[in-house]
Amino acid sequence: MEQRIQEHAAVLVDWSARIEAGDDVVVHVDEGAHDLAVAVAEALGERGANLLATYGSAEMTRAYLSAHDDAFDENPDYERHLYEHADSVLVLEGARNTAESSGVPGQRRQAYDRARRAIREARLDTDWISTQHPTRAMAQQAGMDIDAYREFVYDATLRDWESLAEEMAQLKGLLDAGSAIRLVGEGTDLTMSIEDRRAVNSAASVAYDSHNLPSGEVFTAPTATEGEVTLDVPMTVNGRRVQNAWLAFEDGAVVDYDADRGAAVIGEILDTDDGARRLGELGIGMNRGIDHITDNILFDEKMGGTVHLALGRAYDACVPDGSGNDSAVHVDLITDLRESGRLAVDGESVLEAGRFRWEDGFNG
Amino acid sequence: MEQRIQEHAAVLVDWSARIEAGDDVVVHVDEGAHDLAVAVAEALGERGANLLATYGSAEMTRAYLSAHDDAFDENPDYERHLYEHADSVLVLEGARNTAESSGVPGQRRQAYDRARRAIREARLDTDWISTQHPTRAMAQQAGMDIDAYREFVYDATLRDWESLAEEMAQLKGLLDAGSAIRLVGEGTDLTMSIEDRRAVNSAASVAYDSHNLPSGEVFTAPTATEGEVTLDVPMTVNGRRVQNAWLAFEDGAVVDYDADRGAAVIGEILDTDDGARRLGELGIGMNRGIDHITDNILFDEKMGGTVHLALGRAYDACVPDGSGNDSAVHVDLITDLRESGRLAVDGESVLEAGRFRWEDGFNG
Known part of the structure; x- marks a missing residue:
């Protein structure tokens, strides 16, 4: 694994989220963030924290929202309990297609977000951090080749x-x-x-x-x-x-x-x-x-x-x-x-x- | 998407797990099961069920266990609560490497499993179903090419x-x-x-x-x-x-x-x-x-x-x-x-x- 991915994970876990042994950590893994997720899992294991990985698949979300009507259940219990009992949430962004949700009607997305306000609040009450793994889709949006984009992301992220x-x-x-x-x-x-x-x-x-x-x-x-x-x-x-x-x-x-x-x-x-x-x-x-x-x-x-x-x-x-x-x-x-x-x-x-x-x- | 993947999702959701509107469903997605997960997400949306996807990455688990010592926390609260409040758990197996856990010491794995007994029991108390998406790694283990292996899996799964x-x-x-x-x-x-x-x-x-x-x-x-x-x-x-x-x-x-x-x-x-x-x-x-x-x-x-x-x-x-x-x-x-x-x-x-x-x- 590229050294910088492990450095990214270490900065995320230690400097950003201040993870300690026994912390209950949710790692939210976008489709393109797998390599960073593996490095984060290793770092969490070393520090003796607990790990539960959720899958932040833009394609699953798009398929789910497209097939649903606008009547979403309010704050499903199981997900609310997960975040209410979590200490930290590490969101590993890494789109494989930044236009994946382009076909989902805006009102569908808004209805979904409205129905999940308590879940969102519970997540924001944790020690949450959003970061981003460099993917080809993000490089494309930036108008850069993948090597140059990786340099860009790590220059921005691996700082003193x-x-x-x-x-x-x-x-x-x-x-x-x-x-x-x-x-x-x-x-x-x-x-x-x-x-x-x-x-x-x-x-x-x-x-x-x-x-x-x-x-x-x-x-x-x-x-x-x-x-x-x-x-x-x-x-x-x-x-x-x-x-x-x-x-x-x-x-x-x-x-x-x-x-x-x-x-x-x-x-x-x-x-x-x-x-x-x-x-x-x-x-x-x-x-x-x-x-x-x-x-x-x-x-x-x-x-x-x-x-x-x-x-x-x-x-x-x-x-x-x-x-x-x-x-x-x-x-x-x-x-x-x-x-x-x-x-x-x-x-x-x-x-x-x-x-x-x-x-x-x-x-x- | 291949028609049979959607048929597989429909059998899983309707015949196997008997999902209904309002059910709180955990979908556990192995690294190689992405395509089935998207079809399952669509089926859950159509039926008005709730969806939370967890990421069953063998590489994350291997990295986590390899880096950890043998002293695991007993049944971390956040994960136990998730399963205690879930109605159904759909496990979508789909290995990308069936030997991924080969380097994890057996006693490490056993200590991890022992520490998670209450979580396992809570998961087994749901309407859980394990199924498998055909991956190249599973085809290799079976000694088959991927096309033949897909035929095999769907012949076994898409039955009356x-x-x-x-x-x-x-x-x-x-x-x-x-x-x-x-x-x-x-x-x-x-x-x-x-x-x-x-x-x-x-x-x-x-x-x-x-x-x-x-x-x-x-x-x-x-x-x-x-x-x-x-x-x-x-x-x-x-x-x-x-x-x-x-x-x-x-x-x-x-x-x-x-x-x-x-x-x-x-x-x-x-x-x-x-x-x-x-x-x-x-x-x-x-x-x-x-x-x-x-x-x-x-x-x-x-x-x-x-x-x-x-x-x-x-x-x-x-x-x-x-x-x-x-x-x-x-x-x-x-x-x-x-x-x-x-x-x-x-x-x-x-x-x-x-x-x-x-x-x-x-x-x-």
Whole structure:
């Protein structure tokens, strides 16, 4: 087995999920994640943890949902009990076909998700981590050959997380102490309040309230958004391409929008509910191992020097008083500050033209 | 998808497991059983059952067990709860390498199995069914090409089970009414009592106390075994080849044994515990779709015109008064009566030279 797969498993089990002897661990294995699953099983055996593997087959799910009517049982007992008694859930993503669910009617999928809310909550109450094994289908979506894509995934994932966590702690400190954010760039001049909000140092570990491997971002939950922003990183949202989305805010809510491509998708998202017109997240990517866009939000939003904004639900960890934005959606859109643009806290630049205040070459 | 895979799924879900809307179904998917799993998922969706897929990866299990020490946690809660709340468990076997566990120390495996007794019991308390998808590894073990092996598996599995159940009911009736069994053949003259025992019409359905697909056997739990028997069907037992095993019984227990090959395996089995020297099962194969040996007990023991005897544990369903033989093992060995030999109940032949009493050509 390739050495890096075992390193990936070790980072996942030790740094990310903090697995210890006796932990009850669910390993959720996508169709294409088999090799990583074997390495994870070995790591769990070495640490004396318990292992139960579930099969995250996109083809099984597609076949099941396509054949079902929309009347799903609410939170089947057996699955709810499984997650309520689990300590950790390790989700090993690894699509063999990223379009596998394209034929499932949206309302079917939504009915299924709605019926499983308690199961999802139980899973989110565990020390869960999502990570991704590099597959050919994901390489294809990124427009890369499989060797180059493997390099990309492991560059992003096999980092010195302890040292990155220390660096990110500086940004978290600035955000926790600050109250006003200003984001400036081409087609962008946006102000937000982060008063009384808490930033999360998302260092790819449950010990940091972080549930993605790779991670490498600091995020918070802004309010009172005013101005306009251009989200220039192209991405696939709900299966459709979005390019250069533009949003205008007044009193914290979107009052106008446009896009070079995919404006209709943005419109649909905004119409979901009241909360979908407000921001749930401001995130700042700090993972320098991610140096280009692969149309995969797990990676794209962590790219060092980018900033993302999410329409919709805020994360509880950012909102100590529980007043966070509520919505059925959470859709991330990204603006690239690597070449130009800046993010300032209380009037002082923190990120400018791709460099953070504490980095060489910062010129703010 | 090949039509027969969908037919297999339909037989499994409807005839074997009797799945209904709202049932909580665990589908256990071996590495090589993916295509059958997709068909089963579709069938479960159509019937409105709930689906949770577990991943039965032999490679994950091998990696986990090899890395673990022998101190396993007893019956981890999360897995026990899963099975205690499940209605049905569909085990989709489909090895990609039948030797995958060959490097795992036997004591490791035994320690793991011992620590999981309550989980196993909970799973056996569901309406469980084991079936098998035809893989290249299983074809190789059978010494067949994959096309021929697929024909073999579907010939054995896609039967008119209702009609076979009716035929088997005749044999069950004879065994339930009878009290003395005599088995005669080359190197075989064995008598057994089946007084007060109940025969199981194993018609590949939970409605018949039958948990294998394919099945097609009638079995009971004999006592007071006397005489000798030659088990001439070659097979792999605990990873080692056994040929022409010979057992001699007195007062119901084995007093002597031999084999052309693998006598040591037989010796080890007999030494497991007191119950391992006594018979736990007499089974009579009645599946005419199985017409040759493939070194796979799921199929071999059901071959029409063969008889198998198991050393060790008796099935509860055969023993109304609960006095069945107890043992940690249950090892099936097969004698072939298709060419010659006979099985008699209370002095009257029931099976002779491969024909049952009610069949054309029976000459008893």
